[in-house]
Amino acid sequence: MLNQVPFVSVHNMMRLVNGLGVERVLTDLAGYVEEDFRRWQAFDKTPRVAAHSADGVIELMPTSDGISYGFKYVNGHPKNLREGLQTVTAFGVLAEVATGYPRLISEMTILTALRTAAASAVAARALAPAGVRTMAVIGNGAQCEFQALAFKAILGVDRLRLYDVDPVATRKATRNLARYGFEIVEAASVAEAVEGAGIVTTVTADKRNATVLHDNLVGPGVHINAVGGDCPGKTELSADILRRADIVVEYAPQTRIEGEIQQLAPDHPVTELWEVLTGAKPGRTGRDRVTVFDSVGFAIEDFSALRYVHDRVSEHAGFVEQLDMIADPDEPRDLLGMLHRAETTGQVAA
Amino acid sequence: MLNQVPFVSVHNMMRLVNGLGVERVLTDLAGYVEEDFRRWQAFDKTPRVAAHSADGVIELMPTSDGISYGFKYVNGHPKNLREGLQTVTAFGVLAEVATGYPRLISEMTILTALRTAAASAVAARALAPAGVRTMAVIGNGAQCEFQALAFKAILGVDRLRLYDVDPVATRKATRNLARYGFEIVEAASVAEAVEGAGIVTTVTADKRNATVLHDNLVGPGVHINAVGGDCPGKTELSADILRRADIVVEYAPQTRIEGEIQQLAPDHPVTELWEVLTGAKPGRTGRDRVTVFDSVGFAIEDFSALRYVHDRVSEHAGFVEQLDMIADPDEPRDLLGMLHRAETTGQVAA
Numbered sequence: 001m002l003n004q005v006p007f008v009s010v011h012n013m014m015r016l017v018n019g020l021g022v023e024r025v026l027t028d029l030a031g032y033v034e035e036d037f038r039r040w041q042a043f044d045k046t047p048r049v050a051a052h053s054a055d056g057v058i059e060l061m062p063t064s065d066g067i068s069y070g071f072k073y074v075n076g077h078p079k080n081l082r083e084g085l086q087t088v089t090a091f092g093v094l095a096e097v098a099t100g101y102p103r104l105i106s107e108m109t110i111l112t113a114l115r116t117a118a119a120s121a122v123a124a125r126a127l128a129p130a131g132v133r134t135m136a137v138i139g140n141g142a143q144c145e146f147q148a149l150a151f152k153a154i155l156g157v158d159r160l161r162l163y164d165v166d167p168v169a170t171r172k173a174t175r176n177l178a179r180y181g182f183e184i185v186e187a188a189s190v191a192e193a194v195e196g197a198g199i200v201t202t203v204t205a206d207k208r209n210a211t212v213l214h215d216n217l218v219g220p221g222v223h224i225n226a227v228g229g230d231c232p233g234k235t236e237l238s239a240d241i242l243r244r245a246d247i248v249v250e251y252a253p254q255t256r257i258e259g260e261i262q263q264l265a266p267d268h269p270v271t272e273l274w275e276v277l278t279g280a281k282p283g284r285t286g287r288d289r290v291t292v293f294d295s296v297g298f299a300i301e302d303f304s305a306l307r308y309v310h311d312r313v314s315e316h317a318g319f320v321e322q323l324d325m326i327a328d329p330d331e332p333r334d335l336l337g338m339l340h341r342a343e344t345t346g347q348v349a350a
Numbered sequence: 351m352l353n354q355v356p357f358v359s360v361h362n363m364m365r366l367v368n369g370l371g372v373e374r375v376l377t378d379l380a381g382y383v384e385e386d387f388r389r390w391q392a393f394d395k396t397p398r399v400a401a402h403s404a405d406g407v408i409e410l411m412p413t414s415d416g417i418s419y420g421f422k423y424v425n426g427h428p429k430n431l432r433e434g435l436q437t438v439t440a441f442g443v444l445a446e447v448a449t450g451y452p453r454l455i456s457e458m459t460i461l462t463a464l465r466t467a468a469a470s471a472v473a474a475r476a477l478a479p480a481g482v483r484t485m486a487v488i489g490n491g492a493q494c495e496f497q498a499l500a501f502k503a504i505l506g507v508d509r510l511r512l513y514d515v516d517p518v519a520t521r522k523a524t525r526n527l528a529r530y531g532f533e534i535v536e537a538a539s540v541a542e543a544v545e546g547a548g549i550v551t552t553v554t555a556d557k558r559n560a561t562v563l564h565d566n567l568v569g570p571g572v573h574i575n576a577v578g579g580d581c582p583g584k585t586e587l588s589a590d591i592l593r594r595a596d597i598v599v600e601y602a603p604q605t606r607i608e609g610e611i612q613q614l615a616p617d618h619p620v621t622e623l624w625e626v627l628t629g630a631k632p633g634r635t636g637r638d639r640v641t642v643f644d645s646v647g648f649a650i651e652d653f654s655a656l657r658y659v660h661d662r663v664s665e666h667a668g669f670v671e672q673l674d675m676i677a678d679p680d681e682p683r684d685l686l687g688m689l690h691r692a693e694t695t696g697q698v699a700a
Contacts (some may be wrong), residue, residue: 003360009674010353014692022689051414053447054629060410069408072420073443075450086447093423093451097403099435100425109677113685125599130689138569142685169683178685212538247617251379291499323673324359326439329492333462333519336526341374343366 002329008309008318016312016319017110023153023180026146030125032304036188037122040274042066047345055079065297069095070303073106073183076231078205087205088112094306101326108302111144115305116297117150119226119250123293124199124278125155125284127248128223132198133159138190138212138236139204139228140164140173147201147227148177149177155199161185163193164204179301191217201225202236207264209233220288229260230296237292239263241255245290248273248283250298252301259294270294319346353678356670358456358659366662366669367460371528373503374497379468380475380504382654387472390624392416393650396602399484405429407581413649418652419445419581422458426553426581437555438462444656451676456661458652463493465655466647469600470575473643474549476626477507477598477633478573478608482548483509488540488562488586489554489578490514490523497551499528499575505549509533513543537576541567552586553577565590570638580646587642589613595640598623598633600648609644620644 008016010331017025036043045227048061053345056077063070074090081087090108095101135157137144144162150159160182164170170186177184187193194200194217202212205228215238217223223243229235237260247270273293284291313319329338358366366373386393398411406427412418431437445451470524485507486492501507501687511538511677520536527534528581533674537543544550544567552562555578565588568574572593587610597620599605606616623643626633634641663669679688 007673011674011679011692013677014689017689018693019398022686046399048399049396049412051394051396051412051419051447053414053416055448058414058445058447058450059422060412062399062401062410064403064408066403069401071410071423072375073445073452075445077448077450080449083449083586085451085680086677086679086682088452091452095408095425097401097408098405098427098551099430099433100427101435101439102423102441107675107677110685110689139685141677172681172684172687176684176690200536213569214652225636226601259601272414317639323357325441325457327436327457329362329436331522332434332524333491333493334522335460336372337498337522339460340363341363341528342370 003324003326005325006313006324007323008104008313008320010107010344011109012319013110016316022149025114026121026150028116029115029305029308030122030150031117032308033115033120034122034277037274037277038301038303046299048299056064061299061302062305064097065331067097068307070099070306072299072302074099074112081333082156086158091307092302094310099204103151106306106309109236109307111305112302113146114302116143116227117146119152119294119301120147120201120227120295121150123248123273124223124225125152127157128199129221129287133157134161134197135199135201136161136163136193136203137165138193138200140169141203141205143227144173147203147208148182149180151199151334152180153184153330157199159183161187161193161195162289163187163190199223199225201227203227204236209235212236213241218290220290222290224290224292224338225295226260226292227295231258232262235263235324240247241290242292246283246285247271247290247292247294248276249294250296254298255294255296258296260292287321353670353674353676355675356454356663357450357673358454358663358670360460361654362669363457363460365501366493367619371421372499376471376500377503378657379464379470382658383465383469383651384472385628386650386654387624387627396649397480398649411649411652414447414553417447418657420654420656422649424462442652444660448616455673455697456489456656461529461659462652462657463496465651466493466577467496469472469651470497470551470577470643471500471504471644473598473623473645474501474573474575477643478549479571479637483507484511485549486511486543486545486547487551487553488511488513488543489552490519491553493577494523495526497553498531498532501549502530502532507549511535511537511543511545513537513540531572535598539601540699545559549573549575551575551577555587559583561588563588563591564588568640570640574640575644576642577645578630581608582612585610585613591640592627592642593636595642596645597621597642598626599644600646601635604648605646605697608646610642611644633674659688
């Protein structure tokens with residue numbers, strides 16, 4: 001049925017993820033993300049198209065590997081939280097380049113949370129010191145637990161040190177993570193949280209240029225997974241940390257505008273993740289170096305996620321609804337004729 | 351239900367259009383298009399974002415008036431026709447700028463055909479000599495009948511002179527239009543078709559720089575509605591016609607790349623449709639002048655069309671399906687908790 005487009009609803013995404021298990025999904029997604037970053041040259045890297053307003057932003061993030069085309073619709077409205085609405089909602093479409101026909105529409109609010117964590121773990125696997133088991137997570141909002149689970153599934157991290165300015169958020173994270181076998185410390189400060197942690201994940205929702213992590217708290221060899229700073233005017237790390245670190249980014253032209261490195265000179269050297277993953281360049285240049293993955297979220301990660309969901313729902317029937325979205329006249333030039341012929345059917349169905 | 355997004359399927363779009371009547375829909379759409387062009391300054395005019403491949407193009411066309419945000423996904427794959435697929439398929443989304451939440455998803459293959467014809471009629475109402483009743487239509491593909499019906503409903507055109515290189519297409523158009531009370535001549539050549547016609551619509555599918563309409567066939571006072579030339583390397587009019595005409599376009603930066611005027615110098619004077627509609631500039635500068643509406647299709651027309659459908663389906667319940675597309679955790683920071691709570695529900699529903 002070429003005129004039907006499979007749709008993965010929020011309900012079915014939850015069934016799919018719960019059915020496979022969150023850790024399994026994160027591991028699989030990491031594989032898809034790494035595979036796509038390794039074939040970086042195959043992708044169209046269009047900048048995201050943003051419509052800014054006083055209250056937030058609506059963005060379209062398209063990319064293509066020449067076989068499939070994907071885009072994500074995503075908004076960011078911090079004030080939504082006060083009205084009981086989601087700050088970020090998202091959906092995405094995967095289409096066939098050869099015909100231009102959409103092949104999948106999917107909710108992406110949950111999927112974005114999963115792919116963000118998977119991408120962080122892919123970068124950490126290439127950058128963090130081997131054998132790290134302890135991670136600090138500064139900021140215990142919606143993304144916190146997904147980061148923890150991805151790092152457990154992919155790197156074997158099983159000791160967490162959590163901190164948030166709001167202790168309610170930390171307790172929520174601890175409660176949600178209870179079943180996964182972590183050893184969890186709820187820290188009273190950032191300084192306490194980072195004690196003995198080989199990986200520090202910063203994922204706060206602070207919308208300003210804040211210094212969540214000060215330079216004096218970061219010891220030699222630590223890997224920083226900086227996830228929360230992701231738009232102009234929103235950063236989390238002290239610039240001093242960045243100046244002495246090996247910095248890895250998704251796509252430099254975008255990260256220089258949106259990432260932690262907006263604090264640095266526009267020509268400050270950074271390495272792109274695909275270069276590290278393909279071995280073209282080293283990520284970590286020494287055992288005692290500090291590494292930073294300055295993550296802002298990139299269209300290829302969404303493409304990988306849509307590709308993953310498309311593969312899974314093709315294997316497991318029953319996770320999609322078919323949307324009647326593509327007009328399909330018997331003769332392509334006869335669109336009005338199709339409307340006329342639908343008069344009877346329309347009345348019957350109405 | 352804020353997490354549900356109303357979806358207008360192809361089936362429901364046909365029910366809606368047949369229920370209201372095609373001519374009524376075209377008239378209403380023309381009103382929405384004119385209203386939006388008159389408040390031109392209110393809109394974000396982002397260029398369309400195109401992904402080109404050997405076989406075609408996939409485009410995203412976003413715009414916003416500060417209250418609503420809309421975008422259309424549309425492909426163009428000429429070779430699809432040979433495989434029994436649509437050359438152009440489209441769908442669109444209307445969202446609320448204040449929250450970023452999608453408010454409507456709609457099929458747009460049919461809707462694009464309607465809005466293109468409505469926009470042509472809006473331009474012709476402002477440009478064609480008063481009282482014209484005869485229109486030639488060169489190219490009798492899918493768009494032909496919609497053009498005819500829009501010009502009948504909005505300008506009172508009731509005599510048609512049809513020509514296509516493929517007589518099968520012309521017969522199809524005549525058959526489809528039989529019920530609407532036109533006097534129709536099937537012409538054997540372009541020259542025969544344009545005889546006595548005050549409006550000439552060119553809407554061929556020729557993908558090259560073709561000269562469908564030669565200069566010597568265009569008499570004084572004629573309005574040319576040039577719809578078929580709409581991408582780089584695809585034009586229909588002799589450049590000589592353009593050089594002596596008053597040219598009106600939707601959005602000059604886009605039309606200079608995609609429209610008939612790609613044949614002219616980049617600084618050749620043109621007027622934008624909104625300037626004519628608001629009275630800021632004249633469109634037709636004299637009774638004996640030739641006017642050309644060089645139409646390529648613009649994001650605001652799609653926005654008007656989505657706005658129209660949104661208003662109609664709000665009035666007439668039963669034309670939408672609700673899509674469960676926006677994740678809605680009880681506590682926005684508790685996305686993993688939402689997944690956990692869905693484990694039971696998921697199994698029950700599965």
